Amino acid sequence: MKTSVDLTQLLDAIGDAVIVADAQEKIVLWNAAASRIFGYSEEEALGSALDLIVPERQRQRHNEGYSKSMESGITRYGTSLLKVPAKHKDGSILSIAFTVGMLFDESHKACGVAAVIRDETSRFAEERMLKKRIADLESGAS
Template identity: 40%
Template sequence: MSSVSPSEASYHAIIRADPDNLIVFWSDGAARLFGHSEEQALGQSLELIIPEHLRAAHRKAYSAAMGDSAFKESTLDIPVLLADGQVREHAIRIVALRDAFDVAVGALAIFTSDGRTGITP
């Protein structure tokens, strides 16, 4: 496993989704990285940025993470779908969000515009 650190010019795309996989927060960095405005993204499924061939696996993994209180976070490199149809790989940290009673309230995804972790799913 090898990693490449992000450059000083890198930025972060931050997305928050609810337990039903719907986007409820879309940062300026997300608009810049993915090419969708906040208005276009809010209320949409996370599948907006998931390549079609990975959507079924994403739905299964997201549902499992929301139902499994043992899942806390993961860091890896994943392919993402951009608004212009390109697919690019980006480093991501995914954090499950849970309330004081361990009930899933969604997930937070932090993408780095460049750099890789060397970890793939």
């Protein structure tokens, strides 16, 4: 059985955020999960810079890496899962995990990136709590 899949419906059906930004770091695609995770509507996000979700203290490093990737056409992260802080619309800091891929135009020049992002804030907090409990138990057992 052959099925025709509507790309917009697919992007809005998945639980992970899908964000695409152009070579100037302007957001050109923002799915429903991105709105749920980061708190910005699609209308607020589209056309905005990625700084919208990059915490202030990570911006310089992010911007330098992004520019370098656009110039070289290469991301040093490839298919690696990146774990970094991100910023919610309300100003709170999230812990996210994501993969990123380079996008190219017809002349094979880098023209943007696509990222698939998962909110790991609760899981990271649980992990920290468990590690602290283990450390407390081990120090009490000595």
